[in-house]
Amino acid sequence: MFHRIAELTIRRPRLVLIVAVVGVVLMGAVGAGAFGKLQGGGYDDPSSQSSRATQTIEKKFGGETNLVLLVRPSQGGVDTPAAEKRGRELVADLKKEQDLENVVSYWDTNSPDLRSEDSREAMVLAHVKGDDIEQRENAKSITDEHAATHGDDFTIQAGGTAAVGNDMGEQSNKDLVLAESIAIPLTLLLLLIVFGTVVAALLPLAIAVIAITGTFAELFLLGSFADVSISAINLTTALGLGLAIDYALLLINRFREQLASGATVEDAVRKTVNTAGRTVAFSAATVAAALAALMVFPQYFLRSFGYSGVGVVAIAAISSLFVMPALFVVLGHRVNSGKLPWAKPGQRAETRTSLWGRLARTVMRRPALTALPVLAVLLVAASPLLGINFGTPDERVLPKDAQSRQVAEALQKDFGGNDDTALHIVVDKAVDKAPLASYAAELSGLKGVARVEASTGVYTDGQDAASGPGNAALGRPAAQQLNVVTSLTPRSDAAQDLVEEVRAVDPPTGTQPLVGGTDAALVDAKDSIGDKLPLAIALVALTTFILLFLFTGSVVQPLRALVLNMISLGATLGVVTWIFQDGNLSGPLGFTAQPMEVSMTVLMFCIAFGLSMDYEVFVTSRIKELHDLGEENESAVVNGLGHTGRIVTAAAFVLAVSFFAFGVSKVSFLQMFGIGSGLAILIDAIAVRGVLVPAAMRLLGRRAWYAPGFLRTFHARFGLSEGGDEPASAPASASVPAPGAAGAPGGPGAAGEPPHVKDSTRV
Template identity: 40%
Template sequence: MTTTAPPTSRSRRLLLALHDHPRRALVAVFLFVVVAGALGGPVAGALDSDGGFAPADSDSARAAERIEAATGLESSPGLVVLVDGTDRARGDAVADRLAGVPGVAGAVAAGRARDASSSLVLGTIEASAASEDVAADAIDAFDGEDDVSVGGGAVAGMQIGDQVGEDLSRAELLAFPVLLLLSLLIFGGRAALLPLVVGITTVLGTFLALSGINQVYGLSVFALNLVIGLGLGLAIDYTLFLLTRYREELAEQGPTREAVLTTMATAGRTVAFSAATVAVALVTLTVFPLGFLKSMGIAGAVVAVVAAVASLVITPAILGLWGAKLARRRTASGSEGRWYRLSHAVMRRPGAVAAVTAVVMLALAAPALRAEWSPIDATAVPEDLSARVVSDALAAQYDGTGSTPVTVAVTGDEAGASTLADGAATLPGVVEATPAQRLDATTWQVDLTVSGDAAGDDARRVVGEVRDLADATGTDALVAGPAAEFVDQQDAIGSSLPLAVALLVLLTLLVLWLMTGSVVLPVKAVVMNALTVGVSLGALTWVYQDGRFTGLLGYTPNGGVEPTDFLVAAALVFALSTDYGVFLLGRIKEARDAGLGERESVATGLGRTGSVVTAAAILLAVAIGAFSTSEISFIQQIGIATAVGVLVDAFVVRSLLVPALMGLLGKWNWWSPMWLRRLHDRIGFSEGGAHPAAYGETEPARTP
C-alpha cells in the first residue's frame, strides 16, 4: 500500500463527516442544486448576446457612442427589411409599419434589387432602446407575411442568442444519452451515477456563480456553451480519477475510512492541482479587452473550480454510502496491463519514439501557420434565419446597400469635416463618400461606401487610411463600422497576446512546480502542450478555413478562422492537456516517492492511469464535441478544435511522448536548484512520506 501524508486535521474532519454521514451530505447537495437551479437557471436570458468581439473603449466603439450622443440614434440602421415583389407601394407600406414599431426612430425605403425583384427598407433604432427587444417586436410585426424578411444587426444578434439556447438544448439531448451509456460502460453499475450527480451540481453551481458575476460584469451568452461542455467533461474526469483510485484502495484496505482518506489525500490532491491548472490557463483570457474572451475566461475558470469542489465533496459521501458496492468484480494490476507494457516498449527506444512523434505532430500543426483571420459576419447565422436571408440578398442583389462599411464621426467645424470627407473620397477602394452631415453643433458624420465586403481587405485598408488622414490634417475623427471593429479587435489581440502567453506559461509552471518540485517537468509539459495546441489549431484551419466537411458540419466557410475562437480553443486545449498531464505525473511521482526506479515509476504511473486518461478523454471529447452540433459556426470551431486536442493529447502525447521523454531524461526529470527544492519542501505540498528519501537517492548533482 502506498504511503501517503495524512490530511490536515480540518480536512480530515470534513472528509470523515462526509463519509460517515453520507445521506445528510447528499441531502445538502440536493438542496444546493435546487437553489442553484432556481437562482442560476435563468442566467441564459440575462446574458449579452451581442457584441463583445471588439474592445469597449476602442476607436470604433467611441465613434458609435459619439454619433449616438449627438443624435439619440444608433450609428447605423439596426433593422434591414427585405420586401419581395415589384410593387413599390408595398415597400412604402412596410416602411410605415416598421416606423411604428416601439423603439424605431424612423424607417426609409432604400432602393431596389438589381433585377427589381425586391426592395429594401432600413430602420434606425433609438439609442436608448433595447435593440433585441426592438428586433423581436419588428419580427412580430410582420409575422406570417411571407414576402417580408426582417434582418439587420439587431435581428442577427437576437437570433444568434436564441440559437445558442436552442443549440444548448440540442447538445444536451445528444450528449447526455451518449455520456450516460459510456459512463455505464466505463464506471460500471451504480458508480455511473457519480459523474451525473457531480456534473449536474457543477453546471448549476456555475450558473449560480455566473448570475452573481453578471450583476457586476456583463457576460456573453456564448459562455454557457463552455459551461455545459467543460462542466460535464471535468465532472467526469475528476470523478473517474477519484473512483479508480478508491477501487485500488478498496482492494488493499477494504471499505474503510482509511481507504477514503488515502483516496482523497492522493487522487483528491491531484484533482485540486488539475482544477488549478485549468483555471489559471483559462483565466488568462481575461487579459484580452474583449467581452467575449473575458466571458469565456471567467466562465472557464469558475467551472473548473466548481467541478473540483463538487467532486471533492460529493465523492466521499458516495463512497461512504456505497463503499464495497463500488468495487469492480474484476481487477487487474496496472503493472500487468497493456499500458505498462507499452510504456516499457517506448522507453526501450525513447529517442526514436520522441523524434517521430514530435515530427508527426509538427506536421499536423503546420496548417495553423497559414491561418487567416476573418470577422464574425452573416455566415455565422444559420441559413434559414431571416437575418441570414436578408444578408445573402444584400450581397447578391444590392451591392452591400444597407450596411455602410466605414462611418466617420468628426468633432469640430464644418470646414474640417468637409476637408476630411473630400480627402476620404479620393482613397483607393472608396466607391462613394457622402458630404459631411451635421448631427449637432460640433459633430459631423461622413459615410463611405467601400468596394468588397463590409469588413473585407478594402474596407480595413480604408479604415487605416482614414485614421492616418485624420492624424495628418489634425481632425478629431473616429471611425466606426464592421471593418473598423475588426481592425480594433486585431490591434487589441496583438497588444495583449504577449502578456497572456507569458501569464499562461508562468502560472502553469508555478502550479506544476508546486505539485512536482521539479523545474524540468513543468517546462517539458508546456512544450508538449504547445504541440497539442498546434495540432488542434491546425485541424481548425484545415477544416474551417479550407472549407472541408461543410455538409456534415452545416457551416458556410468564409476563407478564414475567427481569431477569438483560435484563442479560446488554444487556452482550452492547453488547459486540458495540463489537466491530463497532472493525472499522469501525480501517479508517476507517487510511485517514485515509494522507491521505484525511474523507468519503473513511469511505467507504473502510465499503467495505472493510461486507461483512465483515455476513457476520460473520450467522455470529455463527447461533452465538448457536442459544440459541433451548434448552428453557430464559431461555436462549432471551439468544439472541434478542443475535441481533437483532447484526443491527441490522451492517445499520442500521454501514451508516447511523455514516456519517451521521461525515459530519455531519467532522474533529470526531477531536477531542481537546491534553493527551490528547499522552498518546495518548506511550502509542504509533498504527497508521500517517502519523498525526502527519494530525493536523496535519485537527485543528480546540480552540474551534469
C-alpha cells in the same frame, strides 16, 4: 489539509451530504435568475475607436444602421405607382415603432443606392434600440409584424447585425439542444462502460449538478454588477459535466483500488483523499490558471468565460474533495453495486499490466524510434497555422437558408455598395461645411470606396456627385457623421486595409474623427486581442510552471509539460485551420470557409490548454508517487501510466464526446469550437500522454526530476507532494517498498531529486 478533509468526511459523512444538498437548493434558487442578468454580444473592446464611434453615434445621431429590410413587391418593380404607395405606407408604419430610429428608405429618399440594379428590390434602413439581446428580439418582432401586415403587397426579409444576431441566437439554441440530446445519452453510456457498475457511473452526476448550479449562482451575482455574456452558460454546462467526470474517475478508481487491496473503507478514503484528492486540487488549479488568463482581455465575451470557467473548476474540485469521500463512506463496498457484464473483477491486477503500461514500456525502450514519427505528424498537422487569418462572426457562420444571410448576399450582389457594412465616421464637434466637404471628397477617392454620404452631399471618386443636397440627418450643430460605403467584400483583407487608409486621411483641422462600423470593429478586435495575448500566454505559462513545480519539486517537469502541450495545441489549431479556414470538409460539415473567429480561437486555446494540463497532472502525480516510493524512473513511468492511462483515456473520450456533439451545429464557429476542443483532448490523451511523455521521461532520465538546491529546499518546505501529509494505515496486503528507497541509486534522495514523502503504502 487533505488529511483533515478525509477525517471530516469519515466522521461526519451525512452532515457533509446534507450541507451539499442544502447548498445545491440555495444555489439553484439564486442561479435560476442568471439568465435574466446575462447579456449578448461582448466581442468589442469598449475602449477601442470603433466602440467609441458607436457610442457617440448612438448618443448624437440615434445609432448606426443595424437592421436592413429587403423589400420586394409582389408584382412589378419598386417604382410602380402601387409599389411606391404601399412602400410609403410601410415606411410610415415603421417610423411609428418606438424601438426604431433613423428609418430611411428608397421611397422617401429616391436614392438609387437603396434600389437594386434590376429595380425589383429596395432597402429600408433603421436602427433598433436596446442592448444586444433587446436588439435581436426587437428586430425579429418588428420584422414578423410588418411582414404579416404588408404581406399581400411585399416580401420582407430582415438583414443587418441585429437580424444576424437573432438568427445566430435562435440557431445556436437549437444546435445546443441537439448537441446535448446526443452528448448526454452517449456520456451516460460511456460512464457505464468505463465504471462497470451502475452506482459508480452515477456518482459523477452529483458533482456535475453541484458545479453547474453553483456556477449559475456565481454568474447571477457577477451579472448583477458587471457585463457577463450569456454564452458563459454553455461553457458552464459542458465544463461542469466534463470536470465532474474527470475528477470522479480519478477518485473512484483510487478508492476501488484501495478496497481491492484489502483496505478498510475508512483507510481507503484516507488514502484516496491524500493522493487522488491532492491530484484533483492541483489539476483544478492548473485548469483555473489557464481560464483565468481570459480575464485580461477587455472583451466581456472572453472575460465571461474566465468568470464561469474558474468558478466551475473551483466548485467541481471542492465538491469532489468533500462530497465524493462522504459518498464513499456512506456507500462503502456498495460503490461496486450494479455490476455490469463487461466489468472486470479487480482493479489492482489490471493496472500494472494494462495496455498503457505496455505501450509506455515499448516507448521507453526505443524513445526516439517511437516518438519521432508521432512528433512529425503533429508538426505537419500544425503547419496550416503558417497561413492563419482571423475574423469575427458574420452572416457566413449561418446556414445558407438563413434569412439574414440571404439578405447580406443580395445586398452584396445586387446593390451598389452595402450601407449595412459601411464605415461610420463621427466628428464630435462642430465642423464648417467647406472642410467637411473636402474631407468627404478625399475619402471618396480611396480605392474600394463606392461613395461617401455626408450632410453636405454625396461624394464619389474624389468629388461631389451632385446627386442631391446630402443627408441632413447626418449633421448636428455639434457633431457630424459620414458614411463610407464600399464595394469591397465585408471583413476581407482589402476592407480591413481600407479602415487603416480611412483613419490615415487628414481630418478637418482641430478634429479627431472616430471610425466605426463592422470592418473597423474587426480591425480593433484583432488589435486588442493581439495586444493582450502575449500577457495572457505569459500568465498561463508562469502560473502553470509554478504549480507544477510545487507539485513535482522539479523545474524540468513543468518545462517538459509546457513544450509538449504547445505541440499538441499547435497540431489541434493547425487541423482546425485546415478544416474551417481552408475549407476542407466544408461539404460534409456544411459550413462556409472563412477566417478563424478570433475570440473563439483564443477561448479554445485556453480551454484545451487547461484540460491538457488536467491530464498532465493526472499522469505525473502517479509517476511521482511511485518515484517517491523508490521506483526507478523507467519503472515509475511504466507503472504510473499503467495506473492512470486508462483513467485519462476514459475521461478524454467521455469529455470529447460532449464537445464533438457540437459538430452537428449549423453555426460554424460552434462547430469549430466543438470539433477543435474534442480533437485537442484526444490528441493530448493519446499521442502526448501515451507516447511523447514516456519518451521524454526516458530521454531525460534522472534529470527529469532536477531542481537547483535552493529550490529543492523551498519545495521541501512549501511544496505539496502526491504521497500526502498523513499516510493512511497500510492494509495487511500491502507490499514492501521496491528497492531504490532513500539513498539508493536513482531513488529519492539522489542528487538533484526531491526527497520522497513518508508513505509506506504501495498501491
